[in-house]
Amino acid sequence: MRDMKRSGNGLTRPAAVASDPPPPPTIKVAGLSKTFSSRGGASRKVLSDVTFSVAAGKTTAIVGESGAGKTTLVRCIAGLERPSSGQVLVHGVPVRLRPGRIAPVQMVFQNAIDALDPMRSVGSSIAEPLRGQSRGQRRERVDELLSLVGISPSRAKDRPGNFSGGQLQRVVIARALAPSPSVLLCDEPTSALDLSVQAQVLNLLMTLQAKHHFAGILVTHDLAIARALADDILVLRAGQVLFHGEVGQLLDPSAELDEYVRRLVRTSQESELPVPAKLPCASSSLEPASPTASTRPN
Amino acid sequence: MTDEVLRVEELTVKTDLGVDVVADVDFSASSGRLLGLLGETGAGKTMTARATLGLLPPGLRARGRVRFVDQEWIPLERPDLIRRHLGLTAGLMLQNPMGAFDPLQRVGPQMIEAVVRNGLMTKQSALSRASRLCDELSLGDAEQVFRLYPHQLSGGMSQRVALALALMPSPRLLVVDEPTSALDANLRVDALRLVQSLAQKTDMAVVIISHDLGLVSRFCDEIAVLYAGHLAETGRTLDVLGSPAHPYTRTLMSCSLRLEGPSRTTLPTIGGEPPGPGQWPQGCYFHPRCPDAVDQCRRQRPVFASSRDRARGAACHFARLEESA
Numbered sequence: 213m214r215d216m217k218r219s220g221n222g223l224t225r226p227a228a229v230a231s232d233p234p235p236p237p238t239i240k241v242a243g244l245s246k247t248f249s250s251r252g253g254a255s256r257k258v259l260s261d262v263t264f265s266v267a268a269g270k271t272t273a274i275v276g277e278s279g280a281g282k283t284t285l286v287r288c289i290a291g292l293e294r295p296s297s298g299q300v301l302v303h304g305v306p307v308r309l310r311p312g313r314i315a316p317v318q319m320v321f322q323n324a325i326d327a328l329d330p331m332r333s334v335g336s337s338i339a340e341p342l343r344g345q346s347r348g349q350r351r352e353r354v355d356e357l358l359s360l361v362g363i364s365p366s367r368a369k370d371r372p373g374n375f376s377g378g379q380l381q382r383v384v385i386a387r388a389l390a391p392s393p394s395v396l397l398c399d400e401p402t403s404a405l406d407l408s409v410q411a412q413v414l415n416l417l418m419t420l421q422a423k424h425h426f427a428g429i430l431v432t433h434d435l436a437i438a439r440a441l442a443d444d445i446l447v448l449r450a451g452q453v454l455f456h457g458e459v460g461q462l463l464d465p466s467a468e469l470d471e472y473v474r475r476l477v478r479t480s481q482e483s484e485l486p487v488p489a490k491l492p493c494a495s496s497s498l499e500p501a502s503p504t505a506s507t508r509p510n
Numbered sequence: 511m512t513d514e515v516l517r518v519e520e521l522t523v524k525t526d527l528g529v530d531v532v533a534d535v536d537f538s539a540s541s542g543r544l545l546g547l548l549g550e551t552g553a554g555k556t557m558t559a560r561a562t563l564g565l566l567p568p569g570l571r572a573r574g575r576v577r578f579v580d581q582e583w584i585p586l587e588r589p590d591l592i593r594r595h596l597g598l599t600a601g602l603m604l605q606n607p608m609g610a611f612d613p614l615q616r617v618g619p620q621m622i623e624a625v626v627r628n629g630l631m632t633k634q635s636a637l638s639r640a641s642r643l644c645d646e647l648s649l650g651d652a653e654q655v656f657r658l659y660p661h662q663l664s665g666g667m668s669q670r671v672a673l674a675l676a677l678m679p680s681p682r683l684l685v686v687d688e689p690t691s692a693l694d695a696n697l698r699v700d701a702l703r704l705v706q707s708l709a710q711k712t713d714m715a716v717v718i719i720s721h722d723l724g725l726v727s728r729f730c731d732e733i734a735v736l737y738a739g740h741l742a743e744t745g746r747t748l749d750v751l752g753s754p755a756h757p758y759t760r761t762l763m764s765c766s767l768r769l770e771g772p773s774r775t776t777l778p779t780i781g782g783e784p785p786g787p788g789q790w791p792q793g794c795y796f797h798p799r800c801p802d803a804v805d806q807c808r809r810q811r812p813v814f815a816s817s818r819d820r821a822r823g824a825a826c827h828f829a830r831l832e833e834s835a
Binding site for chain 1 (some may be wrong): 550552553639664665666667691694695696697698699721722723724725727728751752761762763765766767768769770771773776778779780783784804
């Protein structure tokens with residue numbers, strides 16, 4: 213187990229391993245705070261001094277309850293919201309959205325159907341960030357991206373209404389990857405999907421990251437999803453970072469955790485599907501359901 | 511007072527073009543108990559719930575019959591008769607909670623409107639109940655929540671306010687569709703603990719539509735698993751998840767994520783996607799994705815067979831149904 217130390221702000225962080233210097237971060241969120249002011253003069257601080265960085269090929273999960281500030285953080289990272297203080301740097305350059313320029317941070321949204329124009333073919337939506345390339349190059353890239361996410365390029369002309377939820381999320385991922393972003397920001401990418409499709413999408417994201425080495429930021433309210441996809445986790449509550457570290461540290465009973473974080477881990481574990489051994493069957497008498505029940509081949 | 515609050519028999523939902531969306535579904539819900547309707551998107555969970563409460567969208571028709579508490583059977587072809595129970599005997603929380611609110615009205619008046627208009631409570635007692643529910647659902651200062659417009663609610667808040675809205679009339683039957691999908695683990699457990707405790711205290715039956723196996727395993731007493739518009743398996747939660755009789759239930763369980771599971775490794779999946787309405791394959795509907803399918807599964811559709819005590823049932827040629835104690 214890695215050594216742990218208490219950082220200045222009281223958070224438990226993994227200690228640096230001397231022989232293995234960390235790679236330079238692709239994205240660095242430094243001291244980011246955001247305060248919203250109303251017309252009446254009242255102000256509300258929704259993010260307070262959030263700092264973390266993600267290296268290429270790594271993923272950080274941002275976990276928090278509703279109202280924790282996840283959406284505001286996402287908007288600041290994507291350049292859609294200007295922070296009150298602090299900054300977001302990609303390869304050392306502040307993230308700014310400029311008309312006609314492709315942002316280095318691309319997003320995968322929760323509801324894929326809302327992220328796509330229902331009247332445009334999915335191929336046309338995927339090609340949108342490829343403006344400036346020739347028609348042939350765009351078509352070739354769209355085919356390549358669709359194949360990459362496991363959808364037949366022959367479906368490029370289909371509209372979103374002809375795809376299932378899982379397929380649409382793959383289309384949205386393909387569109388996000390079109391400009392080869394440095395950072396892929398996934399906001400609850402699987403919360404609208406079923407268990408089996410959720411696993412397919414998470415597997416796809418891991419495969420794509422291994423191939424394209426983008427830095428991943430995953431926003432989720434589900435610790436188990438964060439565990440499956442992320443290298444480290446940042447727990448946010450009321451705009452404050454309550455924990456930042458590896459998932460393993462969350463499960464370490466000796467780790468010093470904030471009470472909210474400890475409860476989050478406990479309730480996450482409690483609301484998991486128990487292993488079958490912990491679900492004793494009420495009876496042992498077997499009754500074949502149909503005359504063919506005993507004829508099943510092995 | 512009967513133990514059975516809801517019974518639905520031979521529920522079938524068809525489109526106007528005659529395509530089956532749900533077919534031959536039977537289920538019941540008992541007082542103080544929670545029934546989980548499980549299944550993937552397109553399995554027919556929401557349409558089953560909506561048909562049961564007479565709330566099918568235009569273009570869909572239901573057949574079959576439903577009975578609330580100990581009253582007369584109502585044909586599902588008569589949604590107007592079924593809807594008389596809404597807000598009185600039955601409460602409903604739909605998947606998109608924002609759809610439950612009038613966007614131009616503050617939350618407070620909306621919470622009390624139906625119960626006051628139906629003569630179930632005075633305005634004062636309705637406000638007091640709404641305030642208590644807000645408190646129990648960790649919504650913070652109820653007075654402040656009442657003053658908000660629906661667009662000012664976050665995703666998690668709107669889910670909890672919609673749940674409070676459904677609970678306002680103290681219904682005998684509560685149907686909730688993906689009630690906690692926007693909530694973190696703490697709030698999810700709190701919300702369902704409240705529903706479970708109200709069910710036990712007030713003899714309310716609850717039908718929870720979800721694809722969250724973990725949550726259903728923790729809170730539901732019974733489970734009905736739907737696949738391609740049909741019942742795949744039913745039974746007590748402990749029995750079904752302890753020893754699944756249908757391969758679909760088994761494979762679904764294998765896809766469930768665990769906090770103590772491996773990180774950054776390939777997760778198990780069910781190959782392919784569930785068939786949509788009108789695309790149900792010949793034979794067993796699950797056979798194209800079933801890891802155990804044999805030739806018989808491709809040719810012959812299994813009947814839904816029940817155990818002798820009728821506590822368990824499954825639609826698989828090779829199901830072994832273990833009787834409840």
